[in-house]
Amino acid sequence: MLKEIKSEHFIENPIKFSNGLNAVLGDDISTNSIGKSTLLMIIDFVFGGQSFITNDSGVIKKLGHQNFLFKFEFDEVDYYYKRSTENPEVVSFCDSDYNTLTEDTVENFTKAIKEKYNINNPFLSFRKIVSTFSRIWGKDNYNVDKPLQAFTKEPESTAITNLIKLFNLYETIVETEVKIKEQDESKKVITGLHKKNYVEKITKTDFKKNEIELDRIQSDIADIKDNLLQYTLNIEELTSKEMIEFKTEKSKFLQLQSNNQNKIRRLELNLEQKSVKSKYFNKLSSFFENTNENKIQEIESFHNKIGSILKRELNNAKKILEDENEVINEEIVKIDLKISSLLENVKSPKFIVEKIYDLTIESNKISTVNKFYQEKEQVIIDLKQLNLDLEETISEIIKSIEEKINTELIRINKEIHTGNKKTPKIKLNKRSYSFDHQDNTGTGKSFSDLIEFDLVILKLTCLPFLIHDSILFKNIEDSAIDKIIEQYSTEQKQIFISLDGINKYSEKSIEILMNNKVIQLNDSRKLFNQDWR
16 A cells, blocks of 8 residues: 655655545635645556646646655555656656665556555556546546546446456456457458468358269269279279260250350341441432431431440350350360370279379369368357357346446445435446436535445455545535545545545544544645745
8 A cells, every 4th residue: 555655845745644544634715726636646646647747737837847755565565666757657666765776667567566456457457447436636537427437538338348357357258259359360261261262162052062062972982992893894884984974064065055156146147237328218209208318317327326236235245155155165175185085094994093083182172162161151150159158248247247336336325325315326238338326416416426436346346545536525415425434434445535624524524534634735734835826
């Protein structure tokens, strides 16, 4: 825990702290600009925060850069540090006289004190844990309706994820997310193989056809193996089966070729037809009076345009058919070569070996394609199930956290408020949340609800301390503040608050505040030994 902070500019040096409540007190007339919020900012600064540099830059402008010397105590061992506003990214690790021994980054410093606080949470940094609940004027994190956000524009989904991490329930989610990432990578690899054409991409229908073809190939291989001696003695029987298959295949291509050639011939006949020219219509005037030759020419022009379009389309259709015929011819040539090769090997036993080899290669090719199809389909199924599992896991975790917080809010609300005041209620889902004040939306009750929420988080999680500035207390009724102070006093974890006008509270509250006072400030006794107001 934090034990002391020193600065050459403090009016009281050092400022000492203890476990439990640590109160920075103002005067009875709530004098402003005396250093209450600034001291809380400095406390945040020695815990690794940055807000003091940006939000309280006026202090630096008037006093210059400052060195803050501070001491922590863990397991009855003191640790000494130093951090400067001039080089805030560096923290000095010191001896008991604050002489620098080593220097390290703020990040490593916060990692060190996180470990010393025995916070075994691998998913949140120390600053992520404490920043939201260090509610100080200027930090913009005291929206009574959004208690989970460290700053106004932080996405609600991020705040909820951080809450899950704070309750140390994120590990199960991470395990599922890792599995999802692995499956996503597998899917990308298979998709990449398809895009690079290393593996043919097929549909479910293709897969089924391939299964049938594999069965046929395996049957052929088994048939050859079972009748190896017979085929060796009578290769003609095996080749004749092959020959039939080749001729059947060639016959199909020849039929396609014939059909295409007939279509091409019909297209050529259409293209050879000539249109009637307008000069042949001139003789009409010798037979008919008042012949409109201009109209006839317009009609001829229109017909010529239509004819030109049709001719272009017919030529395109002819080109497509001719291209198809080229492919058909190539396939027929390949089949003829296979037939020639088959005939050459009719008397040779090596044909059997080559046949088995060809069948095996084809089988392996089809098997590989189908294997990748099955793997991709399985990845898709697994991804879908993992995402469903993730949604269910998150829902269960959120429900569990919601129930724990709301149960504790009921307890603490009863202890703070009299007259059955309505209890605030947190409502969580994966991407958003609400902090429901139960129709009691007055400013005082809303801030009281916010304080209650923080106390619940302090109790239920590894959060090591709270910081509550005086702005949170301004509109809360005195009797409720008395109960809040009582709640503060029961905590062993450190709570840093600033508060004005304590004489209006109960004697018990005054006693608690005075016993836990770290410094009291007023118009003539400000935090710093200079006044620039």
